[in-house]
Amino acid sequence: MGExxxxxxxxxxxxxxxxxxxxxxxxxxxxxxxxxxxYMSRMMPKAGGTFLQAESExxxxxxxxxxxxxGKRAMTSSSSPGISLKMEGxxxxxxxELPAVVVNVQRGGPGLGDIQPSQGxxxxxxxxxxxxxxxxxxxxxxxxxxxxxxxxxxxxxADKYRNPVMILxxxxxxxxxxxxxxxxxxxxKEMEQLDKQHFDWCMHHNQDEPNHHHHEVNSLxxxxxxxxxxxxxxxxxxxxxxxxxxxxxxxKVTDDCEYLIVAFGTAxxxxxxxIDELNEEGVKxxxxxxxxxxxxxxxxxxxxxxxxxxxxxxxxxxxxxMIEDVKLAVEGKVPVExxxxxxxxxxxxxxxxxxxxxxxxxxxx
Amino acid sequence: MQVIAQRPKSLxxxxxxxxxxxxxxxxxxxxxxxxxxxxxxxxxxGVAPVGCSVFAYKFFNFxxxxxxHGRAPAVATGMKRARPNMHVFTYQGDGxxxxxxxxxxxxxxxxxxxxxxxFVNNAIYGMTGGQMAPTTLPGMKTSTSPYGxxxxxxxxxxxxxxxxxxxxxxYYIERVxxxxxxxxxxAKKAVxxxxxxxxxxxxxxxxxxxxxxxxxxxxxxLDAQKWAKENMYPFFPVKLFRDKGVEGGx
Ligand SMILES: Cc1ncc(C[n+]2csc(CCOP(=O)(O)OP(=O)(O)O)c2C)c(N)n1
Ligand code: SF4
Numbered sequence: 001m002g003e004x005x006x007x008x009x010x011x012x013x014x015x016x017x018x019x020x021x022x023x024x025x026x027x028x029x030x031x032x033x034x035x036x037x038x039y040m041s042r043m044m045p046k047a048g049g050t051f052l053q054a055e056s057e058x059x060x061x062x063x064x065x066x067x068x069x070x071g072k073r074a075m076t077s078s079s080s081p082g083i084s085l086k087m088e089g090x091x092x093x094x095x096x097e098l099p100a101v102v103v104n105v106q107r108g109g110p111g112l113g114d115i116q117p118s119q120g121x122x123x124x125x126x127x128x129x130x131x132x133x134x135x136x137x138x139x140x141x142x143x144x145x146x147x148x149x150x151x152x153x154x155x156x157x158a159d160k161y162r163n164p165v166m167i168l169x170x171x172x173x174x175x176x177x178x179x180x181x182x183x184x185x186x187x188x189k190e191m192e193q194l195d196k197q198h199f200d201w202c203m204h205h206n207q208d209e210p211n212h213h214h215h216e217v218n219s220l221x222x223x224x225x226x227x228x229x230x231x232x233x234x235x236x237x238x239x240x241x242x243x244x245x246x247x248x249x250x251x252k253v254t255d256d257c258e259y260l261i262v263a264f265g266t267a268x269x270x271x272x273x274x275i276d277e278l279n280e281e282g283v284k285x286x287x288x289x290x291x292x293x294x295x296x297x298x299x300x301x302x303x304x305x306x307x308x309x310x311x312x313x314x315x316x317x318x319x320x321x322m323i324e325d326v327k328l329a330v331e332g333k334v335p336v337e338x339x340x341x342x343x344x345x346x347x348x349x350x351x352x353x354x355x356x357x358x359x360x361x362x363x364x365x
Numbered sequence: 366m367q368v369i370a371q372r373p374k375s376l377x378x379x380x381x382x383x384x385x386x387x388x389x390x391x392x393x394x395x396x397x398x399x400x401x402x403x404x405x406x407x408x409x410x411g412v413a414p415v416g417c418s419v420f421a422y423k424f425f426n427f428x429x430x431x432x433x434h435g436r437a438p439a440v441a442t443g444m445k446r447a448r449p450n451m452h453v454f455t456y457q458g459d460g461x462x463x464x465x466x467x468x469x470x471x472x473x474x475x476x477x478x479x480x481x482x483x484f485v486n487n488a489i490y491g492m493t494g495g496q497m498a499p500t501t502l503p504g505m506k507t508s509t510s511p512y513g514x515x516x517x518x519x520x521x522x523x524x525x526x527x528x529x530x531x532x533x534x535x536y537y538i539e540r541v542x543x544x545x546x547x548x549x550x551x552a553k554k555a556v557x558x559x560x561x562x563x564x565x566x567x568x569x570x571x572x573x574x575x576x577x578x579x580x581x582x583x584x585x586x587l588d589a590q591k592w593a594k595e596n597m598y599p600f601f602p603v604k605l606f607r608d609k610g611v612e613g614g615x
Contacts, residue, residue, distance in 0.1 A: 024443070024446060024447055026443065050446040050447075052446065054439070054472075055468055055469070055472035056468060058438040058439070058468075058469075059436070059442075059468065059472065061439050061440075062432065062433060062436035062439035062443065063439050063440070063442050063443035063446070064443060065428060065430070065432070065433075065436075065439075065440050065443060066412075066439070066440035066441060066442060066443025066444040066445075066446075067443035067444065067446060067447035067448065068443075069430045069440070069443070069444065070410075070444055070447035070448050072444070072447040074443065074447070084460070088433055088436075089433065089436075093434050096431075154484050193530070202428075203410050203429075203430060203444060203448070203451075204428070204448060205407065205408060205448070205450065205451060206407035206408070206409075206428065207407055207486065208404065208407065208429055212406075212407070212426075212427075213375065213428065214426055214427060214428065214429075215428045215429075216422050216423070216424075216428075216429055216430075216431070216432040217428075217429070217430040217431065218422055218429075218430070219431065220419060220431055250527070255609075292519075307581035
């Protein structure tokens with residue numbers, strides 16, 4: 001590990017991606033992710049890689065499809081409206097089982113919305129978004145350091161499962177500066193290994209018979225029987241990911257907690273400040289922060305539901321999306337309340353405290 | 366015994382799925398022969414489109430990607446950038462290239478991507494059952510222009526070569542046809558030239574094939590050839606638009 005440097009989240013994740021061995025980056029400018037594409041335009045050529053400003057997000061994600069189909073660590077990034085355009089390519093990559101990383105620096109929506117932080121794309125990221133039966137692995141950072149660390153994790157998971165991975169960030173994490181420590185660059189030897197890891201299926205240089213290969217990077221299976229098999233195989237892969245890759249953080253969760261907050265990303269960050277103050281005031285409250293929002297930590301939430309827990313609060317920067325997953329985990333055992341903010345406006349720790357105080361009052365009645 | 370004609374090594378053993386008399390089979394063969402003749406089979410990768418030739422990824426005997434509808438030039442860009450020592454072509458129909466994929470083809474050409482694009486213009490959407498294409502001729506009846514294409518309502522056919530020829534970067538642009546044995550011989554030369562330039566990483570090369578779709582035109586293959594000569598040539602003249610490889614070819 002090197003020394004800490006002060007950086008914006010958008011730049012930190014770009015630097016970390018290069019260090020993780022990403023040498024192919026294709027994107028289209030959009031606020032609030034433009035620092036990411038700008039950083040890549042400066043640094044990728046220095047790393048000997050490809051930086052290409054595509055004509056659209058559609059083109060960018062399909063360039064990633066091509067590069068990932070060649071077995072290379074490839075990445076694209078955008079913000080909400082651009083991510084909608086990338087959904088075509090994401091579905092195709094999931095179908096063709098291509099490893100790739102997509103960063104979403106979320107902003108307010110729907111439509112053109114605004115350029116402030118939001119978590120309005122939770123459903124799109126975790127429940128589909130593109131067409132067909134597929135799953136994206138979705139990582140949700142809550143600090144600049146974690147945003148950067150997730151670049152490496154995202155590529156590891158993408159390669160391990162041959163599946164696209166999304167880092168679901170937002171305008172706040174993208175634009176704020178925090179100290180961050182980077183992993184070292186991949187060594188030449190590691191880069192060579194990365195390059196070869198997918199040779200059994202990817203498009204690469206060929207030989208004559210008997211070693212000639214004919215690899216097909218493809219999501220089309222016109223025969224229903226063959227497609228059935230393919231989709232079932234994908235389903236089995238998703239089950240494996242669910243079993244092995246759930247990640248979450250417990251913050252101040254104790255056996256005698258009376259209240260739990262469930263929040264991810266920026267919303268969790270604000271919730272932590274509220275929890276610190278509430279703890280000082282004697283309220284027994286903790287936070288469960290999903291780090292993978294797919295696969296979702298249902299079991300962790302269920303397990304934290306000790307008999308002392310009276311109510312759960314879900315805080316999100318949207319009208320209430322992840323709350324549906326929390327309710328699935330809670331199975332009606334305790335009331336699940338919601339505090340949301342939309343339009344790119346953040347809640348303050350005080351607003352969370354007030355909400356909890358209100359919930360306490362109701363419980364006492 | 367002397368072998369006079371055999372299946373190019375660059376084609377797999379699979380039988381084509383095309384209708385009898387369809388020109389897709391001819392253009393596949395021309396490309397495969399060029400790859401063989403230039404000894405490029407081990408350094409070649411291709412991109413199949415969405416359209417009747419969607420299964421091209423099964424027919425060419427080297428690594429192939431199947432792209433989303435219209436995105437082949439973007440996919441090819443990713444491939445060429447990822448493996449610059451390899452060589453890449455796309456194979457696209459007129460709906461794929463000149464409707465849903467106009468943005469991708471124009472920008473790949475404008476960047477001068479070092480790829481070859483083979484463009485099959487049959488003036489119709491073959492795969493989905495004969496709907497109007499951006500290249501459908503004025504007055505031509507299709508399943509979505511049942512009264513004939515009305516150019517005052519929907520515009521004139523898009524001419525891809527002419528359009529791309531307005532850009533500076535492309536290295537080679539030629540329109541050939543597959544309507545007679547002599548035409549096919551000329552087409553073969555164009556494909557060879559595009560692939561030679563591709564092998565030498567000279568720049569963006571584009572070959573359009575004036576083709577037929579007997580099935581959706583509702584004609585016999587021979588009538589389709591005749592109809593195409595009479596009706597398509599006025600809009601899509603066979604022509605060398607640009608060849609930066611020869612003096613004055615620009
Ligand atoms: C996004 C999307 N839109 C529409 C389709 C349906 N579709 C499949 S092939 C095709 C037209 C292809 O026509 P063309 O490119 O002219 O090729 P041809 O079949 O004539 O060879 C369409 C519209 C699709 N597969 N994907
Ligand atoms: S529908 Fe037309 S283009 Fe498609 S295979 Fe048949 S003849 Fe060829």
